[in-house]
Amino acid sequence: MKEIVVLSGKGGTGKTTLTGVFATLGQRAVLADADVDASNLHILLNPVKEYEEPFYGSQQPVVDQNKCTRCGVCTQLCRFDAIDHGEVDELNCEGCGVCFHGCPEKAITMEPVLSGHLYRGSTPYGPFVWAELGIAQEASGKLVARVKEVAREIARQEDRLLVVDGPPGIGCPVIASVSGASLVLAVTEPTAAGKHDLGRLLSLTRHFGVPLAVCLNKATLDEEMADKIEEFCREEGVKFLGRIPFAREVVKALIHRQPVTEGPVAEAMQEVWRRALSLL
Amino acid sequence: MIVAVASGKGGVGKTTVAVNLALAAEEEVILLDSDVEEPNAHLLLRPEIEKETPVPLLVPVFHRERCTGCGKCIEVCAYHALALIGRELLIFDKMCHACGGCIYFCPEKALTEGERVIGILQEGRAGKVRFVQGRMSVGEALAVPVIKKLREKQGAHTIIDCPPGTSCPVIQAVKGADFCLVVTEPTPFGQHDLRLLIEMLRVLKVPAGVIINRADLGDEEVEEYCRQEGIPVLLKIPFDLEIARSFAAGVPFVARLPRWRQAFSDLWQRLKRKGVRA
Numbered sequence: 001m002k003e004i005v006v007l008s009g010k011g012g013t014g015k016t017t018l019t020g021v022f023a024t025l026g027q028r029a030v031l032a033d034a035d036v037d038a039s040n041l042h043i044l045l046n047p048v049k050e051y052e053e054p055f056y057g058s059q060q061p062v063v064d065q066n067k068c069t070r071c072g073v074c075t076q077l078c079r080f081d082a083i084d085h086g087e088v089d090e091l092n093c094e095g096c097g098v099c100f101h102g103c104p105e106k107a108i109t110m111e112p113v114l115s116g117h118l119y120r121g122s123t124p125y126g127p128f129v130w131a132e133l134g135i136a137q138e139a140s141g142k143l144v145a146r147v148k149e150v151a152r153e154i155a156r157q158e159d160r161l162l163v164v165d166g167p168p169g170i171g172c173p174v175i176a177s178v179s180g181a182s183l184v185l186a187v188t189e190p191t192a193a194g195k196h197d198l199g200r201l202l203s204l205t206r207h208f209g210v211p212l213a214v215c216l217n218k219a220t221l222d223e224e225m226a227d228k229i230e231e232f233c234r235e236e237g238v239k240f241l242g243r244i245p246f247a248r249e250v251v252k253a254l255i256h257r258q259p260v261t262e263g264p265v266a267e268a269m270q271e272v273w274r275r276a277l278s279l280l
Numbered sequence: 281m282i283v284a285v286a287s288g289k290g291g292v293g294k295t296t297v298a299v300n301l302a303l304a305a306e307e308e309v310i311l312l313d314s315d316v317e318e319p320n321a322h323l324l325l326r327p328e329i330e331k332e333t334p335v336p337l338l339v340p341v342f343h344r345e346r347c348t349g350c351g352k353c354i355e356v357c358a359y360h361a362l363a364l365i366g367r368e369l370l371i372f373d374k375m376c377h378a379c380g381g382c383i384y385f386c387p388e389k390a391l392t393e394g395e396r397v398i399g400i401l402q403e404g405r406a407g408k409v410r411f412v413q414g415r416m417s418v419g420e421a422l423a424v425p426v427i428k429k430l431r432e433k434q435g436a437h438t439i440i441d442c443p444p445g446t447s448c449p450v451i452q453a454v455k456g457a458d459f460c461l462v463v464t465e466p467t468p469f470g471q472h473d474l475r476l477l478i479e480m481l482r483v484l485k486v487p488a489g490v491i492i493n494r495a496d497l498g499d500e501e502v503e504e505y506c507r508q509e510g511i512p513v514l515l516k517i518p519f520d521l522e523i524a525r526s527f528a529a530g531v532p533f534v535a536r537l538p539r540w541r542q543a544f545s546d547l548w549q550r551l552k553r554k555g556v557r558a
């Protein structure tokens with residue numbers, strides 16, 4: 001089973017729009033949205049929900065106020081300023097359980113926290129797995145890992161390609177999303193920030209030994225910067241898959257909640273996708 | 281006044297707003313770039329970096345000679361960052377959240393506190409803007425401790441450029457701010473992520489106002505949502521090739537376009553007067 005993860009380093013480069021187009025081209029692909037903090041791909045794919053599972057990503061202490069003597073041991077032990085003499089600050093708590101282990105009165109129990117939901121559905125382009133992290137919840141890395149696990153299982157059973165829309169950044173959710181990928185397809189844009197973040201993404205994929213290929217979105221916004229990025233890829237020995245022009249029609253399609261399928265932009269995206277597939 | 285600049289979705293112009301606001305404010309402000317995974321504000325602000333300090337995490341150090349192999353540390357670690365093979369303890373650095381549990385509860389004091397650097401703070405200045413950014417080392421997973429350290433640098437007038445999204449790093453960046461400027465774009469993606477962020481800000485009890493970027497490249501739904509929710513729309517920035525090119529070239533657009541300098545300076549005034557209700 002092959003797996004392509006679409007990443008951008010910086011957000012807003014058009015990663016999800018592109019993944020939406022790839023979805024329409026990637027016949028027999030299983031699709032997954034690993035951006036669990038701000039999942040957007042479902043807006044384009046409009047899936048019919050078939051299955052839903054609660055996600056318990058972490059634990060939090062619950063204090064039995066009858067047993068608590070307000071001794072303050074928990075407050076001393078907690079490194080995250082998350083408990084004050086038996087009163088838990090849920091936003092600060094990292095669920096480490098140190099207060100639970102340390103409470104002399106055994107007044108604390110650790111309870112699972114409902115931190116989000118995972119969904120599976122069908123779209124005209126193939127099965128789709130996505131998730132939503134609850135408001136102000138932690139454990140996004142774990143939820144990303146679960147999304148990939150469920151999507152991989154389907155891809156394996158049905159012997160299909162897996163296409164994953166990844167989260168922004170280079171931190172814990174991204175690390176969870178690249179692990180085990182056959183190819184990371186980076187979508188960048190011709191800006192100073194786009195180039196900078198591409199560099200960081202490259203260090204990350206090298207660190208984890210996953211091959212990286214790059215495409216440049218909205219390339220016509222700044223041809224000079226576009227040249228610099230292509231040059232950077234050449235110097236670093238990274239496969240450059242092509243330039244996609246900027247066009248307002250992309251936003252128009254988005255307003256109608258549909259992937260772009262016609263015009264020069266769509267054609268450029270199709271070409272990028274063909275090249276990406278040839279690398280697998 | 282502490283103003284956080286956030287967005288539910290990346291790439292909508294959050295950093296551009298933060299930097300332009302810092303440049304347009306009349307007094308000395310501190311700009312904190314808390315997007316420690318991808319700090320970008322320096323590309324626009326171009327500060328002179330004067331000082332770097334490492335951000336350490338307090339992690340366990342193992343002393344084999346004292347270990348009895350009792351397994352208490354394994355039982356305590358909620359993150360599966362430890363494995364015991366005979367009397368050899370393996371510590372998986374990247375999984376350790378530095379909770380200190382194994383150190384506190386090892387009965388033999390075979391674990392002691394050590395430091396592991398997971399990122400740096402870089403401080404400097406560009407004109408009258410004091411600038412501090414956090415930068416997480418590549419391959420590290422924990423942004424929150426770097427942001428926590430960064431927040432210690434805030435002062436009387438601080439603008440915080442937040443990471444995108446609504447997860448733990450964002451909470452750490454926004455918590456305790458007096459106001460949050462939420463930057464969005466008028467598309468279904470923008471609206472979806474705006475809603476998530478507004479819900480998060482309600483949990484954190486931070487008042488919010490919205491800036492719509494590329495305001496003419498979309499539909500009316502974001503504004504409609506703001507009206508319904510009683511959230512003020514403070515500024516609309518149209519899609520403008522001149523603005524887009526300034527950004528691409530790494531130049532803040534208030535530096536090129538005086539009317540935008542005025543708009544941002546007015547916004548700063550309104551924020552200070554707390555004149556921002558819907």
Ligand code: SF4
Binds near residue numbers: 072074075084107
């Ligand atoms: S350690 Fe236990 S008994 Fe003491 S204050 Fe905390 S919860 Fe209460």
Ligand code: SF4
Binds near residue numbers: 083088
């Ligand atoms: S579980 Fe850990 S972080 Fe949460 S309150 Fe207890 S000691 Fe603090």
Ligand code: SF4
Binds near residue numbers: 356378381382383
């Ligand atoms: S400090 Fe906490 S997270 Fe790190 S190894 Fe020890 S128990 Fe585990």
Ligand code: SF4
Binds near residue numbers: 348353354
């Ligand atoms: S708790 Fe201390 S003595 Fe027990 S296995 Fe762990 S390191 Fe060794």
